[in-house]
Amino acid sequence: MSFTSPDPVSPNIDDGTNPRKRQRTACDRCKGRKQKCDNAYPQCSNCAKAGKECNKPLDTEIMSNSYTRALEDQVAHLEKRLMAMEQQQPRQSQTQANPRSARQTAHESVGARSNSDTNDGQHSFASPAYNQTGFALFVLNMVYSIGALNLRLTDQSYRDTPPEQFYLSAMQHVASVREASPIDNLQALVLLILYHLRSESRNGLWHLTGLAMRTVTDIGLHREASTRNLPPLETQLRRRLFWSVYALESILAGALGRPISLSDCDIDQPLPLSVNDSDRMREPNTSFMSHGSTPGQEANPTTNLSQFILLSQLRTFEARIQRTIYRVDRTTSALQPKMHRLISELDAWRQNIPSSLQSSEHERLMLHYHRDVRLLLQPFLAMLEPNSDLFRRCVDAAGQICQIHKRFHQTPEYGHSFVAVHTVFVSGITLLYALWRGKSNIWSFGISNDIRAASCVLAIMGERAPWIRRFRDEFDALTEATMAALQNASSEPGVETRLRDEMPAYDFSVFDGLEITDAAALDMVRELSQWFQS
Template sequence: MSDEEASIQVSGLDGAESAAGSTPVRRRRGLKRSSAACHRCRQRKQKCDGKHPSCEPCLAAGVTCIPSERLVVRSDPCCECEQLRDQVQALRSENERLRHQLDCPVDSFQPEFISTPVLEVPLEDPAPPLTPSSSRRETQTNSEEHVAYSGRILLPTFRRRNTGDGVNTSFLTSPWHLWHGLNAEAGATPGVSLPSYLADTGEFAELFFARRWPQFPVLHKPTFMKDVYGPFITGEICNGLTKFQANFVLAIGASEKSRTGPGEVAVHDHFFEAAIQHLGAVLASDDVSCIQSLLLLCIYGSNEPERVDLWYTVGLALRLALGIDMHRQETTPCGSFVQEEMRKRLFWSIYTMDRSISIAMGRPTGLQDVDITAALPLCLSDDQLLQPRETAVPSVLPSPDDLSTFLHIIRLRRINAEIYTALHAAGNAPVEGTDPTRYHYLAMLNGWLAAAPRYIGPTSMHQTAEWQQIAYHQAVLTLFRPSFVSPVVSVDGMRLCADSAISLVSCYHSLYAKNKVSYTFVALVSLFMAAITILYVLRASPLLRQELTREVTQSNVASCAAALRRISGGRSVGERSAQIVERLGKSILALFETTETVDEEVDTEFMSWFGLRCQQPSVESQTTPSVDVAWIDLLDEGFDLRNNFYSDAFI
């Protein structure tokens, strides 16, 4: 090669290097058209723009565009398998733990609290959130929400005590004997979904706010429907607290629907089983949200006392409320109008629930009225709470949507508590001249009944005139029945008891005819006690027995038994109560077949023996009164023929 050719070659190489240094570095070319094209375009060997979700040729042809396999990002199947294996192992461990707990006896069953930390309310923020949306814990993880809870809350309310340790069970009132040995009705199988024709739950939510909300306004309906029920029903991501409240509102609403027969699907059981899966998350939430949820649990438990320990759960809610000073007006935090009113509604709901359950179970109330300075909530509807404070004015006429029913119930529970403290407290000693005290409270009850709100279209049983009469007559029975202060009642007081008991039974028949009656254990106990009172008065007063005929008494007994069977909706406890009344009725009817002279208006021997034998040492040594053989056998052998009934519990 000549020198000239070599110089040309070297100069050309230098020029190429200089050109390469002046131009940017070229990247790797993208996918070829054949690789980036969709499946249809590759087969047809045509251009493809690679757009997603459909390229232009496929969109024009109206066919499904299948992208190239090289553009599809697939997850590692082994990773998913590992997650599923971990879930299976966790479920097996949980199954073993639950099986171990089922093997333990009920008496040694102790509550197990979840291991997640409880959210503390900071001291500088004394006003905890009151609306369901603001009270939910945003930081709660899925593992925390599904921690199972097992403890006293889900034990039966009226489980029988262990009598081997010498406990005097005669102090237990009638509910313990009525529900003794009765388990919860056959419920839903956990994990089984609702039938398709029951999937529409909107009706159940409306039933809750129409029938049970007037008695216990523990939720703000607009907030609940928007922030809790809406996300829950649409399948959005919800925490355990949201699922618990939504499921229990649906469970209570479903339980309000009348059963058509024993074989009907118990829809409320499905919601109950789904709700209690998140009870651990409820106990780990803030105080106010926990109180709301526990009250929902108590409302459901009043229908199903075999599933919820009402005494323990109400006491827990009351202690939480006292812990954040809900009962003191001086410590009310300055928040929004909705928060302030909901705080008052929540406290007074606990108050009425505590009074109702305590009196029905024959136990002292959890909080004295003298310790309460909290103001009553305003008589406003939920929609009015969304208005500015200045424009929210209570209506002149009561409405089913406002708090007129709830405020009237609060006044009644206050009178009930005063009567219980004055006459039925265990520490009271017998005194003479209790008639002025009784008639003072009777005047208060008459004023309460006269001031009862009237509604054109009541939506709840507690808004009907019949229920107001029932509540009035039940208070009269408590006022004039034998007590620690006055073991022997005059014939006038017994006549008032008999009249009120007969009127109470008639009101329940009227509610049943209008399809307005709602089953609760408190309602069943009040009806049962009214029937027992009628028979007790006829046995204790020969004078009142002469004022009636055998046919009228037989009709009253049949009416009481029919009312007990109807209000219980086919439950076993209703049939047991009816059989008790029928057996007592037969013993009373036998007294009409004998001719007797009325020496005294009241049989003081029988009255001092029945109902107070085990509660007063001076009476315990008395012998059985000389009455007919049928009545003696009934008291000695017990109602269920297994010596499980104690006559002292019923009066």
């Protein structure tokens, strides 16, 4: 199923909505004290007067529609995979989850609240203590499923518990997730997104990410006011949570060519402080209070959170590129002046990377920097001169992406996500497109080596995940056609006709609807196909 097209079984939050006005639900504290709640944002008046945290229940209509249908689709897919694996490798395990019971439990649990008015008690929820235990079991199994999935991607000899089994076990406790606090619910959504970023069952991933962002706005986590009266530790943890969700949506939107939910002007939640987790565990609150208020300006700016903070800053640049350059109400030529300002901002970010970072952290940051440079400059390749500095910067950024990914794959612990597949694939296409535009002016040993690196990385990924092999095969065929066309263009007139006849045929219609390939990449492929056929 194409990931870029709407998923027929993915949630649609407009389905089945009631036109009558929704009842506003009291916050958790007012509900427990049986007080009238005015539902003011970000805190109701009662909680504000008491100086207490104000937790508001999530919109259950969104949860019952979006959450239920997305998870049902995932569980159905995983059941089929797990049963197929069991048939190939019968295993004796007392802890093995029953796929049928897991599906039934997930279906009933997710829909329990929305059906509470009509059921006969079969979906009744247990005590809060049980729900807390159920939520902990959900988190535990999701962490195991993500870890097992990463091990399977990095170690072909992995034969332990399948990640799908842990996932189905987590689904048995999804009712407790829905009954948890909005913050806990959001953390559960992040775990689901992280799992599906690396799994083959990616249907509904964009909808889960959208649900997470709607939850963020529903509880006001994007606003500083939502954390103003909280203890320092809780404030920092919530800031980390918000920027994690924001980063996930940003990188998915860039890969899929889709708009981002929140603009810069909607967000005033600061970045978290750069504090080592070891310090936080020793002194939960005083470690935060002892640091400066501006992220990145602390006494010890290099911590185990430094990379996260720098990447979060880069995600805001990425969102700005998406809104400024990838807009449909302006021509590309009209947007060219904005390109120079954005590239200057990206370069300023690069200059601020601390030199004390570990080499692996620095290289990962540079990968995302080059990714954003390519994202910014690629739409202008058709109008830039091949010998211009910006044209060559785009080509160099695409080449660096391929080379860094190649180095990453030389280490056994690197496990790729579908976003990495998209990044390498589109970077390789950018290199081939640049060759077509510049021909002999662009050709060099370096660009040839970069193209080989892209092909090599896709081949390695394809060995670990069969669904990637289509990208590998199509990129290799596209590379072969490009090289043949370049040879054809540089040949003498008599030889040119013979080479054109011998050129391998390539059907470019296979790229139409190609999974996770954005419109800009497809435009480059179509222009290449016209060149080959001319």
